[in-house]
Each structure stands twice: as C-alpha cells, then as structure tokens.
Amino acid sequence: xxxxxxxxxxxxxxxxxxxIIEFDxxxxxxxEKTGEIYDINEITFLPPVDPPKIxxxxxxxxxxxxxxxxxxxxxxxxxxxxQNSVLAHEQExxxxxxxxxxxxxxxxxxxxxxxxxxxxxxGEYILGYTIVNDITARDIEREMIQWSASKSFPTFCPxxxxxxxxxxxxxxxxxxxxxxxxxxxxxxSLMIYNAERLVEFVSQFMRLEKGDLIATGxxxxxxxxxxxxxxxxxxxxxxxxxxxxxxxxx
Numbered sequence: 001x002x003x004x005x006x007x008x009x010x011x012x013x014x015x016x017x018x019x020i021i022e023f024d025x026x027x028x029x030x031x032e033k034t035g036e037i038y039d040i041n042e043i044t045f046l047p048p049v050d051p052p053k054i055x056x057x058x059x060x061x062x063x064x065x066x067x068x069x070x071x072x073x074x075x076x077x078x079x080x081x082x083q084n085s086v087l088a089h090e091q092e093x094x095x096x097x098x099x100x101x102x103x104x105x106x107x108x109x110x111x112x113x114x115x116x117x118x119x120x121x122x123g124e125y126i127l128g129y130t131i132v133n134d135i136t137a138r139d140i141e142r143e144m145i146q147w148s149a150s151k152s153f154p155t156f157c158p159x160x161x162x163x164x165x166x167x168x169x170x171x172x173x174x175x176x177x178x179x180x181x182x183x184x185x186x187x188x189s190l191m192i193y194n195a196e197r198l199v200e201f202v203s204q205f206m207r208l209e210k211g212d213l214i215a216t217g218x219x220x221x222x223x224x225x226x227x228x229x230x231x232x233x234x235x236x237x238x239x240x241x242x243x244x245x246x247x248x249x250x
Contacts, residue, residue, distance in 0.1 A: 001027055001128070002162045013038070015162045015239075022137065024090055027163065028113065029129065045089040048163045049111050051213035054081040055202050056134055056151060060192050060217025068163065076193055076217060078202065081134070082152035089161035095227065095247040096153045099137035102225050104220035106176035106184045106233040107132045110165050110195055112212040117119060125208065126246050128165035129195070131233050131241040132215040133158040135225075140153050158243045169195045173236040186219035206248040212235035 002015045012027060013020040020038045024031030027049060058077035086094065093103050113127030134151060135158070141150035151157075169188055176184035188194075193201060198216055202208065225231065227247030234240045 001028065001048065002160075003046040003048050004038075006038060006042070007245075010046065015040075027129075038228065041215075043167055045161050047086045047088045047159045048161065048211070049211050049213060051083060051111075051211050052123055052209045053206075054083060054085070054157060054213045054215065055130075055206075056081050057193070057198060057202075057217040059148070060198075061186065061190055061219050062145065062192065076198075076201075078205065079147045079151060080137065081148065081157055081215070083103075084133065085135075085152050085154060085157040087155045087158040088091075089158070089160070089241055090182045091244070092244050092246045093133075093135060093158065093225065093231070094149055094153075095153045095245065096137065097248055099140055099150075099153075100136045101248060103136050103138045103222045104116060104176060104178065104183070104225055104231055105134040105136055105222050106235075107134050107215045107218050108169060108174065108188055108195070108235060109159060110199060110214040112128055112199070112210060112214070113206050115142065115207060115209045117203055117207040119200050119203040120231045121210070122196040125199055125203075126195070128163040129167050129169055129238060130159055130213075131161075131234075131235050131238055132213070133243065134215045134218060136222075138224075148183065157215075159240055160241050164238045165170065167237045172238075175222065175234045177232045178223065178225065183223050183225075184219050184221035184233075186221075188216075190219070191216065
C-alpha cells in the first residue's frame with residue numbers, strides 16, 4: 001500500500017511494479033478501486049504512514065552491538081524519534097550543522113494497525129511492514145545520555161516506499177548501498193527479538209496506537225553520509241527506499 005500525491009491530492013493505492021492502482025479510503029480502511037491507474041513517474045511518493053510516534057529499537061542484532069561496543073547494552077533498547085523527522089521515498093536527507101558524523105541505519109519497520117497496551121497476541125496488531133532508514137548523528141549519540149536528540153533532526157526518518165501487508169518477516173534479506181557501494185547486508189532472521197516479540201515488548205511500556213511505526217534495529221555495517229550521497233535500502237518482499245543527501249542547511 002502506498003500514499004502519494006497527484007495534482008495536489010493525497011491519494012492511496014496499491015503499488016504493482018511501475019504503476020499504482022488507486023483505491024478509496026485510507027491505509028486502514030481500503031475501499032474500492034477508483035478506476036485510476038498512475039505511472040510511478042507521474043506521482044510524488046508520500047511517507048506511507050504518518051505515525052503518531054516512532055519507536056526505535058537499539059541493538060537488536062548482535063553484530064551491530066559488537067561494532068558499537070562502547071555504547072552497546074545487554075538487551076535491546078527503546079528510543080523515541082520525533083514524528084516530524086519522517087521523510088518520503090526519493091526525498092532529501094538534510095545533514096545538520098551541529099553534527100560531524102551522520103550515519104545510515106537500514107531497518108525493517110513495523111506499522112501498527114490498531115491500538116493496544118500490554119499486547120499478548122501481537123500478530124493481530126500489525127498492519128504490515130515497510131523500510132526505515134533510522135538516520136543517526138553518531139557523535140551526538142555518543143555524547144548524550146539518551147539518544148532521541150541524535151535521531152530526531154528533520155528528515156532523519158526516511159520511510160517507504162510502501163507498506164507490505166502480506167509478508168513473513170522472519171527471514172528477509174536487508175541490503176544498503178551508498179553510491180552503489182554495498183555497506184549493509186544481513187537478514188532479519190538474525191534479530192534478537194523478532195517482529196511480533198518486539199510489538200509485545202514495546203507495548204509493555206507504552207500504549208501503541210494505530211499508525212505507530214516501530215523501527216526494529218539496524219544490521220551491521222552502518223557508516224557515514226556526506227553531501228551528494230545517494231542511499232538505497234532494499235528489503236526482500238518490500239522494495240527499495242531511495243534518498244539523496246544534502247549537507248549543511250539545518
């Protein structure tokens with residue numbers, strides 16, 4: 001499912017290859033086909049979801065814990081990321097002036113389909129899965145006791161291009177390229193907490209709402225971004241999230 005803009009209208013549809021079939025309703029209540037079909041080159045992608053909150057899971061892959069060993073914890077962590085950091089597919093990531101090292105983090109994203117607290121049957125609460133680039137100012141992350149500041153700059157949460165509702169997330173390939181150089185290459189089967197367990201885990205601390213986004217933790221291979229970079233993240237069964245890096249304006 002995708003959310004997009006065409007001639008000033010916000011629309012919803014199903015992405016099939018290079019075309020989008022428009023539907024009435026919204027992501028949570030898809031209606032009937034409108035009869036309109038669009039080529040992806042004539043629309044503007046919007047973030048597929050407008051999350052009430054973004055919950056980032058830290059250190060959900062042991063290999064990533066090892067590469068950041070000086071700040072790693074024994075268990076996965078929870079960090080809230082600002083809602084207005086969300087960015088769409090094909091849009092620009094802006095590097096802030098007050099960070100010397102901004103890094104990419106390729107992650108599977110969980111979109112919550114209905115609200116719940118202390119959830120025991122997590123599969124019933126998941127709408128689908130998407131791609132998240134949990135951009136992080138690594139130097140600020142290291143300097144501060146809590147990490148929300150390092151992850152909440154505007155444009156620091158690229159999401160998309162779609163939400164896949166028919167997907168088994170247990171063993172998906174995750175890859176990330178910067179300027180065609182492969183930097184991250186792993187599988188979701190290496191998560192410490194799988195997707196459903198994460199929903200259950202997060203809901204022990206906060207009430208989840210319809211549309212919430214859980215970024216499930218990054219795979220090893222995170223690295224710096226510079227002005228002019230092109231970053232692409234591919235997750236098997238979902239697609240490719242592509243963004244462009246622009247420096248020094250925030």
